[in-house]
Amino acid sequence: MRLSERIIEKMLVICAAIALLGIAVIAVFITKEGWPIISKIGIKAFFLGKDWTPTKGVYGIFPMIIGSIYVTIGALAIGVPIGISCAIYLAEIASPKVSAIIKPGIELLAGIPSVIYGLYGMTVIVPIIRDLFGNQGFSVLAGSIVLGIMILPTIINISKDSIEAVPKEYKEGSLALGSSHWQAIIKVILPSARSGIISSIILGMARAVGETMAVIMITGNSTMIPESILSPVRTLTGNIGIEMGYASGEHQKALFATGIVLFIFIMCLNLLAKLIPKKAGA
């Protein structure tokens, strides 16, 4: 009896460790494939190189890094105000009836596959931008709008949870001292929920940076450094996604190298999101 129990317990540990094993293997493989090219052309040339011309063996991902940054900042500019407002509203103000309508809405928004966002972006948003601004439509702006919508559920849910986690006494104390509801929110609740809200933003950022399919369909995938939000752009993820199916040899390794950059960046973001609550002493 005891022995079989022991065996099963060991197996449980192994299962739990599989996730860890998985991530280790992933990191190892991506690095194994991608590192040779980085060491071949040099870190500086890879990261700061402005030209991406695989057919000539030139692999500079700087435009893509900038592209990812622009699109992500744009996405945050749209997603954060709307998301946090929604979170505050749902947590503090909304009546149960309204909550009952909006909450399932957010969950559905979270569940919609990214190709569908891409489809919508491609068929509705890109043409609108094209008509409004007279350019080709595929742009940083299109990417930001769609990604902004995609990260809303992340920001809303996590922010809402941290707002709701603020002890009731804080709010009650503030109201007792004569503040209005809004003042209580601004001066007491939000500051207390600050770390959670910041976490949500960081996680939203990670989500935006990691999105591939939708981005490929709406940003134009140009290899130039975007000059404005109306420029077409290629993100790090788009770089991998659009050429992966066709690349071989060195070119493919360069895509894995792009993957390394992405991987490290997102890991850092995730770590950051975890550490902040600890620092703020939640």
Place this chain on the structure above:
Amino acid sequence: MVRGKVKLILCLIVVMTLIMTACSGQSDTVETEKKILINGSTSVQPLIEELASAYKEKHPGAIIDIQSGGSGVGIKSAIEGVVDIGMSSRELKSDEKMLKEFRIATDGIAVILNPENPINDLTIEQLKKIYTGEITNWKEVGGKDATITVVTREEGSGTRGAFTELIGVEEILNSSITQGSTGGVMTAVGSDENAIGYASYGSVKNSANLKIISIDGIPCDEENIYSGAYKISRPFLMVTKEEPTGIAKDFIDFILSDEGQQIVEDNNYLKTNR
């Protein structure tokens, strides 16, 4: 009560699938001779899909798996023996010549514009300058005063390789919109008045929302592609590592037969022998 039922259903699903996969795992080993794997150019792929359907009608039980990946991948996979046949939409380079190649069709690369664009012809020089970014506005070639939206395929695409080589472009301007497939280019050009793109003639020929322009005065059509007057054309190749055997050989023979070549023509590509 509910929990018991749910557990039961779960168990049933698990068991069913295990049986399914176990059985199919076995049939897989028995059938390897009747299965071939093809990958490569997305330009060639639609044609091969059509040919494969026709072939399967005559030989039920034959399994032909077709993946995309681009000419580069098709050639490399053939070299490595990972696939039975690779599809390529460009000539083999000198270091790829160890493969056996079978030319199954000729395809023109059409230069396409949006129907709203008044331009009907461009010289190769103008085309080259548009794609390198020297010419940026349609008015420089006699059109409207509007910025040209340059659409291209991605690196690794056989169509892009053939196009750039044939018109003599070293580097396509990097503000061009990159689409990952023939269809993607067609969609991009079809929805933007000021766009220009290039794609397989066979794919765009009957497209209602695209305009195919002539190059150096020569219209892009079968006659001119065949005679070579229309300069931007490339072969469709099926490449194999060794001399093909079994279904692979049979399939290629089928493609090169009259029936197969008729299908090629029906799909707006040029037969190899006229």
Place this chain on the structure above:
Amino acid sequence: MRKLNDIKIITSSRIKERVAFFLLWIFSIFTAIILVLIVSDIIIKGAPHISLDFLLEEPRKMGKEGGVFSVIVSTIYIVVLSIIFAAPIGVAASVYLAEYAKESTMLNIIRFGTEALAGIPSIIYGLFGYSFFVFFLDLKYSILSGALTLTLMILPTIIKTSEEAIKAVPKSYREGSLALGATKLQTIRKIIIPDAIPGILTGLILGIGRVVGESAAVLYTAGSSLGIPDSIFRPGRTLSVHLYTLASEGISIENTYATAVILIALVFIINFSANTLINRIFIARRR
């Protein structure tokens, strides 16, 4: 004089509040509106093209004509296979984390692994699956490669929800069982897991939802061949990949939207089941 001032202060902060709340309300409604806009756009453009034929016919001409039958079948295969792999591992892992693990560095490292896995973008999964399953393990483009990759992807979701479900089982159950002489394992097997099943199921359903919606990871592992895969070693095209291909290649607008509608419908059904289950748990718990 004082009273006027007080009134002014109160009124101005009232106004501020009204304005602020109004803005918040607008933004929140906006979120709901976006959802409605997107979903209705897809449904309006796609529903007319859906028919029983569409669901039951094979795609022809690369998806330009015909239906999506083989695509649906491939999707089901990959979903079922992923769950078969991920469910036992995930539940086992969550049992360990919830019941056995003591606070220690080992535990923290394992938790870190799970959370790290959750944050990886799907294209990296695609890259990994491609280099590891398709090439290194020589599984080639196949349903199996896709399922193994997706298993890793949904593992964190399953572990997290299952762990919460297990932790939610009242302590009294455990204590009662142990008091009656059962071993820990027996307690887990016969008492805790059965009680946590709705929560675990919710996690599995959410995992299924994720698998169905995934495209980047699947495209580079399970391939994009059309046709019903007759074994897990054959490639297959799933709904999301099919939608991506149809859309980005402009093969057929009608079929693109029709496929999108099916995909959204699936996602809604999955979400709905998960939610109903969660509600059932609440109601049951309140008993």
